[in-house]
Amino acid sequence: MSADILNVALIQTRTPAHPAEALEHARPLLMQAASNGAQFILLPECANLMEARKEQKALVVTGEDEDVFIRGVRDLAKQMRVEILIGSAIVKSGVDEREHSSSDSGSAMRNVNRTLLVNTHGDIVARYDKIHLFDADTPDGKVYRESASVKPGEQAVVATTPWGGLGLSICYDVRFAHLYRTLAKAGANMIAVPAAFTVPTGRAHWEVLLRTRAIETGCFVLAPAQGGSHADGRVTYGHSLVVNPWGEIIARLDHDRPAVLEAQLDFGEVAAARQALPSLRHDRDFSV
Structure with a gap:
């Protein structure tokens, strides 16, 4: 297969509310994708656990190295000799950053999404x-406050793959067009948008945002999604899709x-x- 052609899945x-259960849920799907010839497989956001309840989440979230889902996916990538994108995993930030507010004097460390x-050797x-x-x-x-338990990132990332630059983003990022333009200008020819919409x-905005x-950007957009009713009461939209650089x-x-x-x-x-x-070459400075 040419490096200009890529079979993706x-x-x-x-996803269940515990990383071990999440691995058993995802494993047969990953194996099916690899057996069908996928070279690159993408998982959705919160692939290691879907758990919004604070007390339950605290019992299962670990550091990246200890998470059983991440370890299991790394083993599968090596065994099946495919690249896998864990769309996101909820893990401890590794930084002792404490929330201080009048409503939470005991505050705890935030996680990262x-x-x-x-890669095919099982390396991150x-x-x-x-x-x-x-x-x-x-x-x-419904009320969603992701920032109550998650520390935001500060760095855009274009990852190197055998097929070119892969721009990384997650779910709500899709509403911020400047991030995607930045990724395309930094060398991305495909952009991942793993989500739990x-x-x-999802009904109103999922497809139109991804096509836009x-x-x-003139990139392929790859959007694997969570779907259905989860243990914590959330219901996600599903409807995973792939869009070509013309928006189709x-x-x-x-x-x-x-x-x-x-x-x-x-x-x-x-x-x-x-x-x-060629709109990526046509930016001009302007004032408001």
């Missing part, structure tokens, strides 16, 4: 901590069930889209 999961790129070769955290009151009456925002990010959806799941979504990327399409619409 996106894993849509309904971290993407991990694992890139990391990205989610920059934009989901603090929102959604139309269904809510159902109301592809169009404005070339693969999609039309449901929220666990599944494997396969696509073939031809990176010649990146050059063609950017030649036809």
Whole structure:
């Protein structure tokens, strides 16, 4: 297979609330994707656990090196000789950063929501901590405050892969167009958007945002998603999809069930889209 052609697989999961259970949930899907010829497999956001309840989360979140899901995926990547993107894992930040507020005098260390790129040797070769955290009151009456337990990242990342630059982002990041333009200008020819979108925002915005990010960057956009009802009461949208650099959806799941979504990327399409619409070269300074 040419380095200009890539067989990808996106894993849509309904991740449980414990890393060990999450690994057993994801393992057969990962193995199915590899057996079907995928060279690069992407998992969604919160792939190691879906748990928003503070007390329960505190019992299962560990450091990156101790997390059984991360260790298991690294072993699988090595065994199957594929690259795997852990769309994100919730792990301890490794920094003794304490929250200090009048409402929480005992405050605890925050976690990070971290993407991990694992190569065919099982090594972690890139990391990205989610920059934009989901603090929102959604139309269904739910309140989300990701920043209460997660420390935001500060560094955009374009990872090196055998097929070119991979821009890293997570879920709510997709609403911040400047991040994606930065990733494209820094060498990305594909961008990952692993997610755990809510159902109301997913129905309204998921597809249009992902297509827009592809169009404005001239990149392939790869968006593996969580889907369905989770142990902590959250319900996620699913509908994983792949968008080409012209903004066309070339693969999609039309449901929220666990599944494997396969696509073939031809990176010649990146050059063609950017030649036809060279907007990445047309930025100008302006004032307001």
